[in-house]
Amino acid sequence: MNISSIARRIGIRTRSPATLASQCRRRLHLAPPFLIDDYIPRYQTLSSRDEAKKRSLAYAHLRKCNLCPRQCGVNRFETTGMCLIGDKVKVNVIAPHFGEEPCIQGHNGSGAVFMSGCNLRCIFCQNFDISHQRNGMDLTSEELGEWYMKLQEVGKVHNINIVTPEHVVPQVALSILHAKQLGLRLPIVYNTSSFDSLESLVLMDGLVDIYLADFKVWDAKTAKRLLKADDYVPTAKESIKAMQAQVGDLRFTADGIAKSGVLIRHLVMPGKEAEGVEIMKWLASDVSSDCFVNIMEQYRPDAHVGKKKKRNKLGDGVTQEVRYADLDRAVTDNEISVVRHAAVSSGLWRFNESPKHDGFSI
Numbered sequence: 001m002n003i004s005s006i007a008r009r010i011g012i013r014t015r016s017p018a019t020l021a022s023q024c025r026r027r028l029h030l031a032p033p034f035l036i037d038d039y040i041p042r043y044q045t046l047s048s049r050d051e052a053k054k055r056s057l058a059y060a061h062l063r064k065c066n067l068c069p070r071q072c073g074v075n076r077f078e079t080t081g082m083c084l085i086g087d088k089v090k091v092n093v094i095a096p097h098f099g100e101e102p103c104i105q106g107h108n109g110s111g112a113v114f115m116s117g118c119n120l121r122c123i124f125c126q127n128f129d130i131s132h133q134r135n136g137m138d139l140t141s142e143e144l145g146e147w148y149m150k151l152q153e154v155g156k157v158h159n160i161n162i163v164t165p166e167h168v169v170p171q172v173a174l175s176i177l178h179a180k181q182l183g184l185r186l187p188i189v190y191n192t193s194s195f196d197s198l199e200s201l202v203l204m205d206g207l208v209d210i211y212l213a214d215f216k217v218w219d220a221k222t223a224k225r226l227l228k229a230d231d232y233v234p235t236a237k238e239s240i241k242a243m244q245a246q247v248g249d250l251r252f253t254a255d256g257i258a259k260s261g262v263l264i265r266h267l268v269m270p271g272k273e274a275e276g277v278e279i280m281k282w283l284a285s286d287v288s289s290d291c292f293v294n295i296m297e298q299y300r301p302d303a304h305v306g307k308k309k310k311r312n313k314l315g316d317g318v319t320q321e322v323r324y325a326d327l328d329r330a331v332t333d334n335e336i337s338v339v340r341h342a343a344v345s346s347g348l349w350r351f352n353e354s355p356k357h358d359g360f361s362i
């Protein structure tokens with residue numbers, strides 16, 4: 001006797017199983033296209049021929065590096081370009097990390113690998129001791145792959161999260177292929193400023209599962225002043241579209257852990273909320289209205305913002321003025337809500353924070 005017939009016998013009115021299931025689905029707001037039963041990382045499905053092609057391409061790029069929009073053209077076995085990193089990666093921290101989105105860090109943490117060096121020079125960078133000053137240890141691609149295995153076997157992390165990889169793409173490609181041979185089974189997260197070249201994203205295609213991509217600013221003048229890259233905006237647009245074409249919208253397994261797709265981050269900045277509005281509109285119209293977005297409010301500038309100017313205009317060396325004073329404050333509630341409101345008005349609905357409809361954004 002099933003539950004429905006028992007209920008009928010004791011006089012309880014029930015809805016049909018199909019109705020119950022559909023009502024449950026509606027109430028939980030589970031969106032089937034974004035839920036997957038199981039996941040195999042993309043690098044696991046690469047053929048040995050494709051692996052060989054990627055290895056060869058990676059070494060070619062290292063010998064003449066035009067792999068990011070800086071286009072230095074240097075042989076990285078002999079010298080360095082603007083990123084100041086040669087053929088070995090310089091890594092600052094490798095550890096389970098609990099500072100990412102809940103769907104990335106899960107219960108065990110994300111296996112973060114913080115790369116030293118960067119191809120941007122954001123004047124507000126919170127990690128400038130790593131990104132601008134190159135602190136860390138040098139590792140070969142093989143050694144890097146062995147660290148991924150430690151994160152998997154000892155750390156039990158949910159993924160391998162390469163933080164600031166734009167300038168070490170060939171080394172990262174080689175490390176993933178090496179770790180595959182050692183038995184790596186975790187999804188790869190490419191945690192980027194989006195100042196990537198299409199060539200490097202082609203190299204990453206088939207190796208990366210999740211693109212965790214910033215879209216920082218919208219205005220070319222802002223990009224030039226704050227990121228020291230006046231071509232940031234067109235580059236980020238092109239890169240994010242290429243990422244979306246590779247892996248699509250963010251998808252989860254039933255445990256709430258993201259396994260594949262694009263997650264866009266936007267850090268709201270003081271006085272720059274109008275740029276955030278444009279970014280949200282563009283994401284909804286040109287990338288996907290199902291794009292998963294983290295609108296971040298934790299702007300805490302470091303690097304050059306708020307540092308004393310070296311000398312005043314009279315040149316006597318005594319000054320109380322600070323650099324980038326307009327950016328030396330926290331963002332206001334109003335600035336954050338302007339960007340959030342624009343995101344919702346544009347049709348975006350999958351956000352990092354808890355949804356208002358009492359269900360999940362997955």
Ligand code: SF4
Pocket residue numbers: 065066067068069070071072073074080081082083084085119166167168
């Ligand atoms: S990755 Fe480094 S060397 Fe290569 S183009 Fe970019 S900044 Fe220059």
